[in-house]
Amino acid sequence: MATIDYGGTQYVLQDGESVLDGLLRQGAEVPHSCRKGSCHACVLQAMAGDIPAEAQDGLKETLRAQGYFKACCCRPAGDLAIALADPDDRVAASLTRIEWVSPTVIRVRLTPSPPIEYHPGQFVTLVREDGLARSYSIASLPEESALELHVRCLPKGRMSQWLAREARPGTWVQLGRASGDCFYLPGDPEQPLLLAGTGTGLAPLYGIARDALAQGHTGPVWLFHGAGDRHGLYLEDALAALSERHENFFYVPSVRRGPAPPGIEIGELGDGIRSAFPSLRGWKAYVCGNPEIVSTLRKQLFMAGVASRAIHFDSFLPAAA
Amino acid sequence: MANVGTETSLYDQLGGSAAVDAAVDIFYRKVLADGRISRFFDDVDMDAQIAKQKAFLTMAFGGPNQYTGTDMRSAHKPLVAKGLNGGHFDAVVEQLGQTLSELGVKPALIAKVAAVAATTRQDVLNA
Numbered sequence: 001m002a003t004i005d006y007g008g009t010q011y012v013l014q015d016g017e018s019v020l021d022g023l024l025r026q027g028a029e030v031p032h033s034c035r036k037g038s039c040h041a042c043v044l045q046a047m048a049g050d051i052p053a054e055a056q057d058g059l060k061e062t063l064r065a066q067g068y069f070k071a072c073c074c075r076p077a078g079d080l081a082i083a084l085a086d087p088d089d090r091v092a093a094s095l096t097r098i099e100w101v102s103p104t105v106i107r108v109r110l111t112p113s114p115p116i117e118y119h120p121g122q123f124v125t126l127v128r129e130d131g132l133a134r135s136y137s138i139a140s141l142p143e144e145s146a147l148e149l150h151v152r153c154l155p156k157g158r159m160s161q162w163l164a165r166e167a168r169p170g171t172w173v174q175l176g177r178a179s180g181d182c183f184y185l186p187g188d189p190e191q192p193l194l195l196a197g198t199g200t201g202l203a204p205l206y207g208i209a210r211d212a213l214a215q216g217h218t219g220p221v222w223l224f225h226g227a228g229d230r231h232g233l234y235l236e237d238a239l240a241a242l243s244e245r246h247e248n249f250f251y252v253p254s255v256r257r258g259p260a261p262p263g264i265e266i267g268e269l270g271d272g273i274r275s276a277f278p279s280l281r282g283w284k285a286y287v288c289g290n291p292e293i294v295s296t297l298r299k300q301l302f303m304a305g306v307a308s309r310a311i312h313f314d315s316f317l318p319a320a321a
Numbered sequence: 322m323a324n325v326g327t328e329t330s331l332y333d334q335l336g337g338s339a340a341v342d343a344a345v346d347i348f349y350r351k352v353l354a355d356g357r358i359s360r361f362f363d364d365v366d367m368d369a370q371i372a373k374q375k376a377f378l379t380m381a382f383g384g385p386n387q388y389t390g391t392d393m394r395s396a397h398k399p400l401v402a403k404g405l406n407g408g409h410f411d412a413v414v415e416q417l418g419q420t421l422s423e424l425g426v427k428p429a430l431i432a433k434v435a436a437v438a439a440t441t442r443q444d445v446l447n448a
Contacts, residue, residue, distance in 0.1 A: 298367055303353060308346050308371055 005048075005081040013075075019044070019055075019082070020071035030084075031133040033125065034317040035072045039135035040179055041125045042071040043089075049080035058179070090127065090174040091116055095167055096146050102234035104153055105200060106164050108136075109146040110173065118142060118178030120207025121286070123314070124149075125176035126159070134159040134319055137204035137288065138178065141211055147175075150203035150234075159319075182286060182314040184212045189219060194285045194306070196224040196273060196297055199232060201289025204314055206235060208286055213246050222250045222276075226269030226293075229257045233264070252276070269293065270300050281305035284312075291315035331383035331433050335426065341378045344420050349374050351416040358412045361400050381417060381438040393444035401447045410445060414438050 004011045004019055006028055013022040020042050023030050032042040037057065046067040055074035056064045068085060093112040101107045118124070120141050126149070127133045140148035153160040167173075182204055193212060195205040202225050209223050227233045232255070239251040254265040254272045265272050277283075285306045287297045294315045302308055336343070349371060352362045364370040380386040397405065414435050421431045442448070 295367070299353070299363075302346075302367070303350060308349070308367070 002076045003079045004076075005079070006044075007083060016075060018072050019074040019076065019080070023071065029131055030071060031125075031127055031131050032072060033133050033135055033319045036317055037070050037073040038315075038317055039123070039125055039133075040070065040176065041127075041133040041135060043068050043085045043176075044071045044082045045069075045085050047081045047083060049076060049082075050078055051080070052076060090176055093126075093147070093173055093175045094169075095163075095171045095173065096169055098163060098167060098169070100164075101150070103231045105234050106151050106153060106160070107139075108149045108151055108163055109140075110149070110175075111146050112175050115142075116147070116175060116178060118147075119183035120211040121183035121204040121288075121314070122178040122180040123204070124178050127174040127176065128159065128162065129173070132159055132162075133176075137180075137182075137200070137207070137314060137316075139203040139207045141207065141214060143214075148203075148207075150200040150206075152200045157319075180314060182208070182288065182312045184208050184215065184217075186215050186217075188284075189215075189217050192219045192280075192283045193217070193221045194224070194273070194277070194280060194283050194301065195222065196226075196269060196285070196287050196301075198226045198269060198289035198293050199316075201225075201287075201294075201314075201316060202235060204288045205286060206239070209249065210242070213242075213249060218248060220248050220250065221246075222252065224252045224254065224269055224273055226254045226256070226272075229255050230260050230264060270297055273297075274300070274304065277304065279305050284310045287311065287313040289316055291317060331430070331437070332379075332385075334430060335382050335421075335434070337384065338379075340424075341375055341382060341384070343424060344378055345371060345374050347423060348378065348417060348420040351420060352413060355412060355416055358409050358416075361403070361405060361409065378417075380441070381434050383433075383437050388441075390444045393441055394447050397445045398447055405446065407442070407446060410442055 002013045004013060006023060011022055011026050020030055020032055030042055033039040046069060051069045052074060055069040059068055091112045091114060093110045095110045097109040099107050118138055120138055123135045123137045125133050125135045136149040136151060138147060139150055151160050151163055153164045195209055197205050205223055209221055212221055233253050236253060243249045243251050254267060254269055256268060258266045260266050280301060283306050285301045287294050294313050298311050298313055301311055353359050362370060376386060380388055417438060418431050418435060421434060
């Protein structure tokens, strides 16, 4: 049984329990969100003791060297002394605009100070004053003054309801470092790109598409956005305008349940892609949104000929309660 | 472990890890498309599945691998419980052969690969 010294208080872990679970169970406060190692909200720093390798998976070399680790993935063999990650990793950000873009989605703009480095399509963890943390994908481009996030408002979503109903322009939050590997890389400007996602999976795809076009991508860029019904679609005007401005950008909205006006396909997202492109050999793909749909689409795109290494994806894991 | 000796190993003749990389997508696509065996490969986690296919190909190519008979047995036990049998094993080896054939590997080398794969038959089937 490992004993964890966290800020001078001792916490004993149960067998097989993660550091995060053990601390939370015993009433400690630790920022956290996905609990699966993806969001990096629960990164802590070890001052003493051995960190299992899997707890540092996906962290930068420089952070590993300083003993940073993901508390949710850390099941230590021995005792540890740990502390909250250096708050210097976070920057303050002021909310500048919050608007409804569909009945369930808000677009949140915020200005980090100082500005943070990111690639459109990566995600950041947004931390409220009381430590509540959630990760969101970035839809904006670095050259734009504000950071743009799309937030799906769930009836019991603590962060989303707060952002939608209580937060105001001028409210301050904190942002972690941008992370994730679902973003555009220049180097093959003619390669056809397929961007597919559901719900707020549009946020990273919107960022990636505009980033690719801004970086001079000349190959076709197809964005397939799927929703349950037409109220789940959003930014349709902005995307239509983008396809007017770029002759190599194509936007295909679809809904699983009709009715839908002309221009919106009815059916499964994957079926729409399949009928448009029976073969995707040589393409690069980006897939974002609901984990089950991401998993299904990845396999489908792979079977249609996209190389496994050319499929980038981001599964939106629900925040654990 | 890789062959020791003056002769070029099967793994090197096939092209080593680059050959594994070239084969893995083609092979994984084939087994997923093969109705006889796809259910054994249809794991939700595609990355984990591809890692497993790479390990398998490395082994079948006579390359460096960490497999022991015991690992093979325990790894395939849940699949045997789901009905994995000799017919499925043969189908996998067949798809492996087709993959290599598509990559232009000569029949004599494909036969050697199939022979290496065959050595795992008892352990895979928990026979």
